Structures are given as structure tokens and as C-alpha cells.
Amino acid sequence: MIWQTSRFDIDLSQPRVMGxxxxxxxxxxxxxxxxxxxxxxxxxxxxIEQGAHILDIGGESTRPGAPAVxxxxxxxxxxxxxxxxASLGVPLSVDTYKPEVMQAVLDQGADIVNDIWALRxxxxxxxxxxxxxxxxxxxHMHGEPASMQARPMAGEVLPQVxxxxxxxxxxxxxxxxxxxxxxxxxGCGFGKTVAQNFSLLARQAELLALxxxxxLGWSRKSxxxxxxxxxxxxxxxxxxxxxxxxxALLAVERGAAIVRxxxxxxxxxxxQVWQAMQAAA
Numbered sequence: 416m417i418w419q420t421s422r423f424d425i426d427l428s429q430p431r432v433m434g435x436x437x438x439x440x441x442x443x444x445x446x447x448x449x450x451x452x453x454x455x456x457x458x459x460x461x462x463i464e465q466g467a468h469i470l471d472i473g474g475e476s477t478r479p480g481a482p483a484v485x486x487x488x489x490x491x492x493x494x495x496x497x498x499x500x501a502s503l504g505v506p507l508s509v510d511t512y513k514p515e516v517m518q519a520v521l522d523q524g525a526d527i528v529n530d531i532w533a534l535r536x537x538x539x540x541x542x543x544x545x546x547x548x549x550x551x552x553x554x555h556m557h558g559e560p561a562s563m564q565a566r567p568m569a570g571e572v573l574p575q576v577x578x579x580x581x582x583x584x585x586x587x588x589x590x591x592x593x594x595x596x597x598x599x600x601x602g603c604g605f606g607k608t609v610a611q612n613f614s615l616l617a618r619q620a621e622l623l624a625l626x627x628x629x630x631l632g633w634s635r636k637s638x639x640x641x642x643x644x645x646x647x648x649x650x651x652x653x654x655x656x657x658x659x660x661x662x663a664l665l666a667v668e669r670g671a672a673i674v675r676x677x678x679x680x681x682x683x684x685x686x687q688v689w690q691a692m693q694a695a696a
Contacts, residue, residue, distance in 0.1 A: 416672065418628055419595040420526035420550035423506045427467070427628050428673040430686055433508065434459075434467030434679045435634065439476045439484075452495045458498050466683035469527070470503075471675055472496055472520075473510035477531050477605075479564040479637075489516055497523045514538040514660040518655045519548055529630075531556050533556070533583040544590035552598045552630050553583045557606025559641040565608065571619045573609065576601045581625055598673065603634045612638040616662070620667040630671035633662035635677055660685045 418425040425431065438455045449455040459470050474486040474492035484492075493509060493516065500507055501524035508527035509520040514537045517528050523540070527550040534540040534553065543551050555576045557568040568575065580599045588594060601622060618646050622629055633639065639658035640649035652660070656678050663674040663682050667689065675683045 416628060417595060418550055418598060418672070419548060419593065420506050421521065421546070421548050422489070422524065424508060425550075429690065430486060430667045430671065431468040431673045432466060432510075432679055432682050432686070433469040433471045433630070433673050433675040434462035434465070435675060436462070436470055436472045436496070437476070438472060438474050438496055452499060455496050455498050457498050459503060461494075461694050462679045463503060463505055465680035467505065469506045469508055469673065470500060471508040471510055471527075471529055472518070472525075475511065476508075477560045479604075480562075481560050483561075486513055487513055489513060491508045492517055494519050494523055505684075508550075508578060512536045512539065514542045517542045521549055526550055527552065529600075530554065531560075531602070533579075534587065535583075540590055542687045543587065544592050548596070549595050550598070551587070551592070552600050553580060553587070554600035554605065555579050556604040557602075560605075568610050568611065571589050572607060573615050573621060577625065579620055580622070580627075584627060585626070594627070598630045599625060600632060603631065604638060604644065605635050609638045609641045611634070613642075615667060616669065619671070620665065623670045629666075629669040629670055630673040630675060631663070631666040632675035633666060634659045634675060636662075653675050656681060669674055 418426045436459055440450050449458045472488040472493055478628050497520045506526040508529045510526045510529045512530050512532040528543055529549055529552040531554045601615050635652040635655045639655045643650050643658050660681050664685055
């Protein structure tokens with residue numbers, strides 16, 4: 416299976432690791448560490464050295480309760496980095512829901528639009544549809560970042576997620592976007608309870624019936640902190656490396672084509688062990 420993007424046709428016959436590059440002061444795990452273009456570019460280079468196949472650049476935190484970032488501020492954070500990182504030789508994804516940011520980064524050479532709102536904001540769907548090749552990831556989110564965890568979704572989670580993602584993908588294809596450009600993300604942690612997140616993981620393979628590659632983002636999520644709590648205290652994000660790698664492996668075993676992670680080196684090594692086992696089986 417191939418994921419068609421602006422400059423690259425990404426071979427998904429083997430799982431791919433998407434390294435997270437947050438150009439933000441307030442992301443839940445690494446806010447402020449890569450807040451300048453120079454710092455973020457060095458981080459991009461490190462992630463590639465560690466084995467990242469794709470980089471995912473974000474200029475607005477989408478953690479629960481996060482405030483919205485003004486358009487001009489998000490543009491100032493991500494556009495210079497995309498311009499510089501476009502020469503690094505790997506596909507660039509930009510995590511944004513703003514149509515104006517999508518257009519600006521695509522003009523600078525970005526390959527993928529990764530949208531937590533699944534192109535439901537403003538002219539976002541048309542921005543992607545007008546582009547001849549860019550890849551897109553459509554994610555399921557219940558509610559909005561400011562309140563999604565205060566009022567999580569109710570009922571059985573997988574049928575609702577599946578129906579939403581099917582409709583979002585079909586709507587985009589109706590605008591002329593080829594199926595080969597689309598991946599789907601069930602949205603772990605976005606308006607879902609801990610139990611619902613793990614139900615999604617357990618039944619994730621059922622989403623393959625939709626016919627699109629799956630992109631999973633479990634890295635350092637609060638659900639991992641909750642189930643590994645010590646003395647009733649959830650592990651802080653920076654101490655969730657092992658749970659994150661375990662979740663990435665479980666996601667790949669259940670059909671994920673791409674895993675979006677903070678800890679690239681450790682995830683790549685774990686996948687190498689898994690692939691060696693697969694080859695020997």
C-alpha cells in the first residue's frame with residue numbers, strides 16, 4: 416500500500432514512524448523545548464538520525480483544555496520551519512486545522528495535512544482538494560480540545576468512530592481527492608475515556624475494513640499514565656516512554672501503518688525486534 420503525498424509516495428508495506436516536532440510553548444509533553452525555528456530544525460535532524468520516516472510539525476497544542484492560537488502566531492511558528500525542513504529529505508506533515516496554515520505550508524513544500532478536525536473547519540477540505548497530490552490524515556475527535564475530556568463521548572466507541580471516519584473520507588473523495596492520499600486516525604485521547612481508548616486499541620483491526628491506512632498516536636497519552644499509575648498517581652508524560660512504545664507495538668500488530676511518536680529511537684528499535692520476529696515466523 417502506498418500513501419501518496421506532495422513529494423513522496425510512502426511505502427506502507429512496513430510500519431512507518433512519524434516523529435513529533437512541537438513548535439509550541441505549551442504542549443503537554445515537550446512544550447517549549449523546540450520553540451524557535453533553529454531549535455526545532457535541530458530536533459528534526461535528530462529525529463531523522465534516530466530513524467523517523469516522517470516528521471509531524473505542530474504550532475498549536477491540542478492537549479485537553481488548550482487555548483486556541485491566533486492564526487498569525489501559528490503561521491510564524493510553522494512556516495519558517497517547514498521552509499527549512501523541506502530540504503531534509505523526508506516527508507513533512509503539518510498538524511493544523513486552520514485552512515490558511517494548510518495553504519501556507521503546502522506552498523512551502525509540506526507533504527501532508529494532519530487535521531484533528533478532519534477538515535471540518537472553514538475552507539480546509541477545499542484547500543486539500545485543490546492541491547494535486549498532498550496527503551491527508553483525518554482524525555476522529557469528540558467535542559473540541561477545550562472541553563473534550565470534561566465531556567467525553569458516551570456509548571460504544573468503535574462504531575461511532577468508524578462511521579465518522581468513513582463519512583469524512585467519502586466526503587473528501589467527493590471533492591476529487593484520491594483514496595491513495597487519505598489516512599485515518601481514530602483519535603486516541605480526543606474526547607474519549609481511558610476505557611474507550613483501550614477498547615479502540617483492542618478492536619483497532621476492525622477499522623481496516625474501511626480500506627484506508629491507519630495512523631495511531633498513543634505517545635505519552637494520559638491513558639497510558641492512568642493505567643501505569645504508582646500509588647494512585649499517574650506517571651507524568653516524560654516517564655511514559657515504555658508504555659508509549661508498548662502501545663505503538665500493539666497498534667502496529669493491530670494494523671497501524673504509521674505510529675506518531677515522541678520517542679523515535681526507542682520505537683524504531685522495538686519495531687526492528689518485532690519485524691525480525693515476523694520475518695522468522
